[in-house]
Amino acid sequence: MSINRYTLLERMSAKTAWAQRLVVEPLFLESATQDSVSNSLDFHLGNRFTILRSRRSSQHDPLSEDPKQDVVVRELFIPMGKDFTLNPGQIVLGTTLEWFRFPYDLMAYVIGRSIWGRRGLLIVTASAVHPGSSGTITLEMSNLGEVGLHLRPGAAIGQLFFSQVDMGPNPKQRRSTFSGALRPIIGKYSQSDIEKLLLNLK
Amino acid sequence: MPSPWQVECLLIRMDSLRNEILRVKNKDRPYTETDIVYDSLVAVIKSRHDMVTKAQKLYAAKGTLIPQSVFNHRAKDLETIFKFFSYTDRVDSPRIPFEVLRSLSWVANDLFGEKCYAVVRLEPEYNYAILSCRREFERNGWGQYWQYAPEEDTRASGSSDRKAAPNVLLLGFPSPDAGSTLVHALAAHEFGHEFAHKWNDDLTEVREQVVSEVKSFYNTVLQDYTSGIFRRQEGESQDDVSEKARKYLLALIESISSSWLKEIFSDLAAARLVGPAFLAAFDRIIIGHGKGSEKYPPASLRRSLVRRYLEKLLPQVISDPTWAQLFDNSALVDLPSDELFRVMQQVFDGVIDKLIPILNRIPSPLTRLKANELSDLLETMEEHIDNLAPPSVPLSVGDKLPDTEKFWLLVFVAWHYRLSDRFDELRRLCGDDTDSARAEEILGNLLLHSLQSLELRARWHEAMNQKRSNVH
Numbered sequence: 223m224s225i226n227r228y229t230l231l232e233r234m235s236a237k238t239a240w241a242q243r244l245v246v247e248p249l250f251l252e253s254a255t256q257d258s259v260s261n262s263l264d265f266h267l268g269n270r271f272t273i274l275r276s277r278r279s280s281q282h283d284p285l286s287e288d289p290k291q292d293v294v295v296r297e298l299f300i301p302m303g304k305d306f307t308l309n310p311g312q313i314v315l316g317t318t319l320e321w322f323r324f325p326y327d328l329m330a331y332v333i334g335r336s337i338w339g340r341r342g343l344l345i346v347t348a349s350a351v352h353p354g355s356s357g358t359i360t361l362e363m364s365n366l367g368e369v370g371l372h373l374r375p376g377a378a379i380g381q382l383f384f385s386q387v388d389m390g391p392n393p394k395q396r397r398s399t400f401s402g403a404l405r406p407i408i409g410k411y412s413q414s415d416i417e418k419l420l421l422n423l424k
Numbered sequence: 425m426p427s428p429w430q431v432e433c434l435l436i437r438m439d440s441l442r443n444e445i446l447r448v449k450n451k452d453r454p455y456t457e458t459d460i461v462y463d464s465l466v467a468v469i470k471s472r473h474d475m476v477t478k479a480q481k482l483y484a485a486k487g488t489l490i491p492q493s494v495f496n497h498r499a500k501d502l503e504t505i506f507k508f509f510s511y512t513d514r515v516d517s518p519r520i521p522f523e524v525l526r527s528l529s530w531v532a533n534d535l536f537g538e539k540c541y542a543v544v545r546l547e548p549e550y551n552y553a554i555l556s557c558r559r560e561f562e563r564n565g566w567g568q569y570w571q572y573a574p575e576e577d578t579r580a581s582g583s584s585d586r587k588a589a590p591n592v593l594l595l596g597f598p599s600p601d602a603g604s605t606l607v608h609a610l611a612a613h614e615f616g617h618e619f620a621h622k623w624n625d626d627l628t629e630v631r632e633q634v635v636s637e638v639k640s641f642y643n644t645v646l647q648d649y650t651s652g653i654f655r656r657q658e659g660e661s662q663d664d665v666s667e668k669a670r671k672y673l674l675a676l677i678e679s680i681s682s683s684w685l686k687e688i689f690s691d692l693a694a695a696r697l698v699g700p701a702f703l704a705a706f707d708r709i710i711i712g713h714g715k716g717s718e719k720y721p722p723a724s725l726r727r728s729l730v731r732r733y734l735e736k737l738l739p740q741v742i743s744d745p746t747w748a749q750l751f752d753n754s755a756l757v758d759l760p761s762d763e764l765f766r767v768m769q770q771v772f773d774g775v776i777d778k779l780i781p782i783l784n785r786i787p788s789p790l791t792r793l794k795a796n797e798l799s800d801l802l803e804t805m806e807e808h809i810d811n812l813a814p815p816s817v818p819l820s821v822g823d824k825l826p827d828t829e830k831f832w833l834l835v836f837v838a839w840h841y842r843l844s845d846r847f848d849e850l851r852r853l854c855g856d857d858t859d860s861a862r863a864e865e866i867l868g869n870l871l872l873h874s875l876q877s878l879e880l881r882a883r884w885h886e887a888m889n890q891k892r893s894n895v896h
Binding site for chain 1: 454455518520522523525526804807808811812813814816817818854865866869870872873874877880881884
């Protein structure tokens with residue numbers, strides 16, 4: 223079930239138990255009544271970016287055990303008031319300016335704002351934010367257009383649509399590599415047991 | 425006198441340094457606050473270049489070469505400019521928590537009542553330091569060049585007059601800990617140095633009292649201190665040697681007293697701003713060189729004074745068992761072996777009461793709140809950290825505690841959490857009971873995000889108030 227903003231604001235109240243509490247920091251609302259009609263919550267572009275760099279090898283292999291085979295990245299900090307150009311075909315990782323702390327019974331989908339989408343900006347590929355996760359949200363941004371796009375930290379670049387999920391019998395704070403993250407991390411591929419088996423079958 | 429070739433070499437060096445500064449200025453950098461420093465250095469080089477070429481023409485007309493003293497002065501300037509430039513040339517590393525800089529600048533503007541930009545550079549030495557660039561310019565006699573570059577000014581106002589630029593506070597950060605936000609508690613100590621400079625006249629009075637007390641030990645303890653340093657030369661009487669030794673020692677006492685007093689004052693200023701959290705961050709930096717030197721007082725003396733000051737200032741905070749581990753070694757047991765340091769330590773041990781009237785001018789966020797208010801707020805903020813939510817969330821902006829002072833409150837809370845049992849729980853949540861690094865990284869991220877959010881929310885609050893007042 224999609225959750226409206228009025229309920230989201232209730233979830234953010236200090237009176238709400240931590241198991242159900244949603245935290246968004248910083249939260250910029252002009253007024254609770256004006257902003258409570260929508261079904262989504264806007265987020266803004268953060269200051270940190272990770273650029274995937276070209277390297278000697280013509281391709282990268284995230285499944286390889288050898289870190290030299292994986293992608294090489296460069297981290298950039300763009301302060302408020304400055305901009306960053308995303309070139310056509312380029313992919314860059316960014317973050318939300320906001321820190322989100324999700325309770326165990328809420329998840330969200332990250333959706334780009336159409337005003338940006340119509341200009342060729344795709345902001346996310348892994349769009350689900352799991353219950354219990356915490357930190358800034360990493361955005362995988364790509365310019366599908368034919369000309370460069372100026373991106374400025376602080377721009378309202380996307381929105382979150384929240385859904386309620388079944389908590390199950392034993393809800394826990396989600397533990398992942400990305401918990402508590404502030405920077406856009408490329409992440410290390412971690413193979414599950416079934417992947418190890420399947421990938422090594424001869 | 426320098427040869428024409430040597431003068432030409434000097435001018436070429438000036439040109440190459442100017443080009444290098446402009447190259448660095450035009451590099452793609454995360455922030456451009458250091459442009460003020462680069463522009464001002466270029467203006468100094470230009471003035472020195474003009475001075476040399478004018479002198480060259482002037483003396484050539486008289487049929488002589490430039491005097492050696494003029495040449496030496498300009499060569500010395502060049503050396504100082506190069507050194508200054510090197511301070512600002514290591515400010516671009518993604519490991520630096522740049523997010524904190526805007527908030528630090530915001531806090532510094534409020535504390536010092538002047539527009540400041542805080543900039544961080546990575547220090548090759550394991551030290552946390554501050555350099556007030558405008559003050560350094562003034563010290564070098566270049567104060568008039570601390571200005572916006574003409575093109576900058578023209579862009580801003582359409583005028584070609586140069587205007588004084590804001591100050592740039594260059595914070596040196598130990599390179600291996602570049603990513604640590606918690607260590608930024610030491611910014612409170614470095615800001616203390618700025619206060620020490622601002623109230624230099626008052627501190628000079630205290631220093632004079634200290635020096636006179638130390639001198640009173642001369643006849644009893646210190647007379648033999650210099651006996652090993654000065655030996656009788658041919659034609660010198662024993663009285664000459666004793667006088668030389670006495671003068672040397674008194675100059676040394678003056679110099680040590682001045683350095684130690686500034687450090688101790690800055691420590692106590694930091695204690696006013698962030699409470700015992702200053703000592704926690706201090707411990708991270710001071711490992712291995714706490715014995716004291718002519719520049720720094722012994723760590724044991726510093727800890728002891730901070731503790732005694734906190735006992736007076738924040739008795740309810742210091743009784744919190746979480747901070748107790750910081751004070752386990754704060755008794756004055758580690759007396760230095762050097763006789764002079766031993767005397768200095770003894771005299772400085774009584775300096776707190778003399779400094780309190782000056783320190784009282786510095787705001788203290790921890791004393792503005794009543795004991796129970798502070799304790800309730802601490803609990804709520806730590807509960808947020810337990811739940812991986814930024815501790816700034818329960819801090820509303822625009823209330824009775826000035827927003828900029830909440831910066832220090834957040835640092836205080838983060839260190840309290842780090843030293844409490846709750847941190848063990850965070851470590852377990854991170855999946856590793858033994859390794860603190862990951863949990864500390866998350867705590868640092870929460871703090872960094874909170875510091876940035878606090879400033880952004882305060883600005884938003886101001887903008888909304890402005891909008892409302894415009895409507896009315």
